[in-house]
Amino acid sequence: MKTRQQYIESMRKVKPELYMFGEKITDRVDHPIVRPTMEAMAATFELAEKPEYQGLCTATSHLTGKKINRFTHIHHSIEDLVNKTKMTRLLGSYTATCFQRCVGWDAMNALSMVTYDIDQKYKTEYNKRFLKFLQMVQDEDMVCCGAMTDNKGDRSLRPGEQFDPDQYLHVVEEKSDGIVVRGVKLHQTGTVNSNQIIAMPTRAMREEDKDYAVSFGIPSDTPGILYIYGRQASDTRKLEGGKMDLGNTMYGGQECMVVFDNVFVPWERVFMYKEWDFSGDLVEKFASYHRQSYACKSGVSDVLIGAVQLLSEYQGTAKASIVKDKITDMIQLNETMYCGSLACAHEGHEEPSGTYYVNTLLANVSKINVTQFPYTIAKLAQDLAGGLMVTMPSEKDFRDPKLGKYIDKYLKVSDAVPTENRMRLLRLIENLTLGLGAVGYLTESMHGAGSPMAMKIMISRLYNLDRVKKAAMRISGIKS
Ligand SMILES: Cc1cc2nc3c(=O)[nH]c(=O)nc-3n(C[C@H](O)[C@H](O)[C@H](O)COP(=O)(O)OP(=O)(O)OC[C@H]3O[C@@H](n4cnc5c(N)ncnc54)[C@H](O)[C@@H]3O)c2cc1C
Ligand code: SF4
Structure with missing residues (x-):
């Protein structure tokens, strides 16, 4: 290695x-x-x-x-x-x-x-x-x-x-x-x-x-x-x-x-x-495995949630119930993405070659969640971050001997928090929700391993509607 x-x-x-x-x-x-x-x-x-x-x-x-x-x-x-x-x-x-x-x-x-x-x-x-x-x-x-x-x-x-x-x-x-x-x-x-x-x-x-x-x-x-x-x-x-x-x-x-x-x-x-x-078989098998791999985005969300929580603590909003509620929504969406990836792994099976393959229906459901949830998590992150994330001066201005002291003074949130720490977190949230990192966190979540339509086609093909129709007939007393 x-x-x-x-x-x-x-x-x-x-x-x-x-x-x-x-x-x-x-x-x-x-x-x-x-x-x-x-x-x-x-x-x-x-x-x-x-x-x-x-x-x-x-x-x-x-x-x-x-x-x-x-x-x-x-x-x-x-x-x-x-x-x-x-x-x-x-x-x-x-x-x-x-x-x-x-x-x-x-x-x-x-x-x-x-x-x-x-x-x-x-x-x-x-x-x-x-x-x-x-x-x-x-x-x-x-x-x-x-x-x-x-x-x-x-x-x-x-x-x-x-x-x-x-x-x-x-x-x-x-x-x-x-x-x-x-x-x-x-x-x-x-x-x-x-x-x-x-x-x-x-x-x-x-x-x-x-x-x-x-x-x-x-x-x-x-x-x-x-x-x-x-x-x-x-x-x-x-x-x-x-x-x-x-x-x-x-x-x-x-x-x-x-x-x-x-x-x-x-x-x-x-x-x-x-x-x-x-x-078609190669495409489907590759795509299902790759849709499982998108547990990566739960990991990226971990960093975003961490950044928003820390920033809220810095800015004095973290104890407000509305903020806690939004952070909890972010966690719930994130863990739901993770559940899908775990589920398709747990429900996998052995193929004739001896390779273990994920449950295809669950892998597609998992990835379709990934085409949606990071966008909602990103929206909540932008909400809690505040507008400074997109209006803040550059690092060069912050380091400038004349301008830096104004930026330091007027972007400070408390004596306990260095202004630079607040700026770093705002830049990280900017990166993940609309900058360089958003390529991976958002657009890749949408199109990587296939656009949402590709998953919907698979989901509708793989779900056994006959089975559930029969279940409904039995429970409602329909004989044939
Ligand atoms: C960041 C990123 C990383 C990627 N990494 C890789 C990689 O490493 N390897 C790799 O092979 N691929 C990779 N992809 C490609 C990814 O799999 C494709 O972007 C995805 O399959 C969609 O294809 P497309 O981009 O050509 O979009 P399009 O096919 O142009 O789709 C655009 C829209 O049109 C719809 N559409 C497409 N065809 C039809 C049709 N016939 N009828 C109706 N609607 C249709 C789609 O559903 C979608 O909504 C990556 C993509 C991104 C964004
Ligand atoms: S988006 Fe990148 S990190 Fe995530 S599964 Fe694909 S290659 Fe891996």
Whole structure:
């Protein structure tokens, strides 16, 4: 297993072709915009080093029997699934941001099942290839990003009907030693902090779309892959020098646009090739696992609730019953999100491959709560914080010898509370509810692992309405 520091150093050897603000970035490890995001990823290594988190953050490989980072583990029990939920919450509260490592982990768990199922039907050898890849990831404690979302062009049209065939990632050439793929994956979390990129189809395919039914895992710096860094609200505050105005002074999230410009993939790294009838299954399994992973947002809410409570104490409002009531509402919503993630883990089951899979209905219910509750929690946080959160002077003004004394005097709430502490909490609440951190806390909650409609479709498909109709008939005395 790698330590936090070994992970950071190892990233220097991975050299993705990365662009930001129109410039090529060659020193991303020390880049002020990238580094906090790498630190968030590094927290997944750091906590696995700590004795008190060994049970949660490490596991035993079913391939080698070695101790591994849980983020590279294939779930082999209900306890594994439950530990996943607990660990993602823990890391959410440790970093107050998206720590990025779950997407590739969820992709690996989904592939461990689907490659097995394809092999059963078609006598292929995807599972063997995948397990070899997995062992490398486990042995070297690698980070994988999970690349599912295509641009998708006109959403009313299927992949092959688009104005441009590259709107969905697809195979453009078959060679004796591998395939060549072209297209794009959007919104890719943590990609330039990763060793490997695992691509998957973005939707269920039909036979006519079989060139789009492709999955593979290749090094992030494979020639032909190009990364364009995603802008986030207030991202250039990271270039200003001081840290206070960031709110989250330590960590951040990261998404990139990832272009595949005729990228070669050797056969031993191909995990699905034109088996269009398994494409929907891979999407569904990945999505269900990833919907479980959103216990991370309960962890982020922990930090927000903590910030609001402390600020209320500073500002002298904490004892008012209306404030206590609002804080209690925030806690209730947050714990409800957590309950959903725990429930789908507890109700999981073993698949034919031996991998344990979450309860799909409950995973979707869990994530749909996550598309709603952080917005209400954020509204309550903004209510209790007061308007200063968006009108406060900058850190530079606060540090200025002439202006600072006015800011210190007129933003003070009591002799016991340094003005700077109040300002720091206000910036943290700003970060999480409308700044850099809101990307992860709000919009990612809405669209990450699929937009709400995707969950509603699954919920209506999976809930057994016949069963409940029969229950109603029996109780009301209807005979047939
Ligand atoms: C912060 C963040 C991180 C992410 N990380 C990753 C990642 O690491 N890996 C990854 O693969 N993906 C990632 N995603 C992508 C995420 O899964 C998608 O954003 C999500 O699936 C929605 O797709 P979209 O953004 O293309 O929205 P769209 O598909 O454009 O959806 C916009 C709206 O249109 C609706 N809509 C879409 N199609 C139809 C239709 N046919 N009919 C009617 N309504 C429709 C949707 O329900 C939604 O309300 C991330 C997204 C975000 C925001
Ligand atoms: S949004 Fe949450 S579940 Fe998804 S990668 Fe980030 S931390 Fe993990």
